[in-house]
Amino acid sequence: MDFFATCVLYLSLCLLFVVFWKKRVTPHLPPGQKGWPVLGETLEFMAAGWSGCPEKFMNDRAARYSPDVFRTNLYGKDMAVFCGASGNKFLFSGENKYVTPWWLESMGKITHFPETLGNINSKDVMKKRGFLLEFLKPEALQHYIPVMDFMTRDHLATDWSPYKEVKVFPLSKRYTFALACRLFMNIKDPQIVSKFAKPFARVSSGFTAVPINIPGTPFNRAMEGGKVIRQELLNIIRRRKTEILEGKDSNARDFLSQWLLQGDDDGTVFYDMDASNKIMGLLIASHETTSTSITIVEITFRIDLVASEVLVKCQPTQFAAKGSSNNRKNRPVHLGFTRALYTQQMEIAKSKGPDEFLNWDDVQKMKYSWTVACESMRLLPPAQGAFREATVDFSFAGYTIPKGWKTFWTVYSTHKNPKYFPDPEKFDPSRFEGNGPAPFTYVPFGGGPRMCPGKEYARLEILIFMHNLVTKFKLEKVIPDEKFIYYPSPVPVKGLLIRLLPHN
Template sequence: MEFFCQSLLLLLITLIASICILQKRKLSGTKTLPPGSFGWPLAGETYQFLFNKIEHFLHDRLQKHSSEIFKTKLLGEPTVVLCGPGANKFISMNEPKVVKVWYLKTQRRFFNLPDQPPHAAAKPNQGAVASAPVKILGFLKPEGLVRYMGRKIESITHQHFIKHWEGKTELKVYPLVKDFSFALAYQFYLGIDAPHHVSKFGSRFDDLYSGIYSVPVYFPGSAYYRALRAASAIRIEIQCVIKEKIDALSKGEVMDDLLAHIVGAELSGKYVPKIEISNVIMGLMNSSYIPIAITLAFMIKQIGQRLDIYQKILSEHVDVIRSKGSGAALDWDSIQKMKYTWAVAQETMRLYPTAPGAFREAVEDITFEGFTIPKGWKIFWAVMGTNKNPNYFDEPESFDPTRFEKNVPAPYTFIPFGAGPRSCPGKDYTRFVILTFIHNLITKFKWEVVLPGEKVHGALIPIPAEGIPIRLHSL
């Protein structure tokens, strides 16, 4: 019996080894592939990617292979990970010529993106769908933000502080800024400020966001299951709002939210079907509110731990008030004067990145740094891979906003909003919201951090374990 078990085990090991060897030969052929490992059969290194901290996943392999390019297998796909300024420049300058966007199965299902074979020709109507984000860029640029939403963003921020901060002596920052960011997104994108709408769909969007980097296994209770149900409910909600917008606009009502802006274009025959509008809006909302909340939370923590940073930011904002006049609304000129505050925000994004990277696909065989990336292989573009690299940032673990004031980082070493034709369209919105919030906070309160050594959870995005509790003092 023991001999039989040992023989069976040996046979199993031999079979697995044979599968790995055959797979490697099939994938590599005669090409000089990057160093790396495809991991386990079928699973590859998906578990390590999804459930270990992303910076550890990258660091361990970069150290092992002494290269900023390595191969792996993620989500069933042979994948090359690119990490470094050269890679950042290469991807941003060669899209869509030699690389194109590739969506995870979760993204395709949640946002109704085309689930076509990798090299199939685009369907006739996909050009219009792909152009949808381009047509709204004017609304998301500084002049559009100030024109349509400047006073509303400041008003919502002001009301948030009255309701949740004033009169408090202790509070947890992260839950509050997350609620604020979501309520603002609801107003900005949908034109809705009704609290019951916001509270009803806040948890839905949380489920959707959590499901993006999940294993796409559909069973009750799984992150994918919850996210798929949330996406369906959100889409129905947005389409109801679209119908309301169409009815209101047809009656001559004036509305200045992003959805009304898009629906107005659609009514004049210049846009895309309503289902695509709902997908675009849902995608924009999903990608904006959590990153803003994370950046604000950790930024507030760092300011509360460093009196020198607090004093310098306060001085800058007092100067802004003096120059624009007390009571006057913030405009883009005021935002531009908050240079040090934005440097603090950038340093926060460097240490606590909210976007680990993005997937692309090789349109043709690519030669990069002497290695071949075969046509059809997936590329994980690790945009945050340079953030804590000592080759690009001195003392990378220290919080030092001056690195963004004086000798700014070298090109392509820090790209929190991506780079190239698909860089984040909401970067100006993010800047406007963060700086407006800090302006209201720093001119009203001083605070201390209760748990300086609070742990940070999350594999792909950082989440404060205890919500960043602080003690608050009114000025």
């Protein structure tokens, strides 16, 4: 064989090796599309929420590409969206094995001091989460039930009772924020609470906005609001540390005091900043999802609201059964839940003295009330899902998710899926009686090791508010067809105007 033939054979073998090697190592990625350069499909994702149908983005793609997992690009990141109970189970149980929590970089820029963003240690994160879980466990929260009850009564007496009509959403945000300031920082002065609340309104509207830091944009307003809040929190933390050193705060039960009393202060400004970051996260969580949950529950207190507003008004999705209709007149309604809810709460109210506050035993009697709240949050979830980041290459449903990709689990692939919830648009609290829904199908608080640590806090806050509201008022919706948009949590566009009526 001459030299030329040898070279041709050698090059051919190399080419074949490269082709077969490439085929062998190329991952079988989930089906889907990346969308526009840089932006990906972010605008379509956000537009679905603004239109009031956030599930449309997810369900359309799941139907088009795969009911298990599909590919997209959100906020400039390659992303795998996991669907169904099996997808939820995989991500929840794969925590610290395949995936780790991930947040939009824009969120960190809004909520954290810039100096601390590069100093996040995984061990410190786990330690802080453990401390938070300890603070928010049911046994610890029992002590706060009378405080929650007192503040709820005061809120309704001041901001509701004097009026014939009220806007529920802004009032619920005011209430939940004031309660968070009280329990997390022991702040009771309404003026200080108001001072925090104003910049917080700017922060919440910029979380999932396109991160363009130009004056006038939502992200820029959120950045400015975050800067104001962080500095105020830093001032409070330094004053509280002085009070602790002087022995004035040794018996305090609020989160901030307990955090500072744990004795790990290294004496640097970074410790104070880190404490500020943690408090900021708590305030945001309570300010957004819990106030939304309270609003969602409140709109179920009249039968016609369940038929018209709690149930989704979008076009039928991939989960709609054949022949089904979204016409309100065809939607079955659980007609007895309001009477049962009122009866349960009135029995508890009659067992209390006029100046006696609710306690843990009272809340434990509110089982049916909680099924109503759960069904409300199934139909109108307070959060859409959560992001994770792949820490290794892994496979799911026959597809490879590369290391570094982001993942997203979404409530919309299970909450209204007839596979898990028969007749999914029917408001039926009995779904949550007995053993309740199948595992990994009802996920308003997530699941697994990273389940929302504030779940019990939210449960107590919702039930205590529900008790006081149901026993004092009947509610009548002023704008029958008020629309909800997602920004990113559900928000009534007119604030949910309610007429207050006395019980007969």
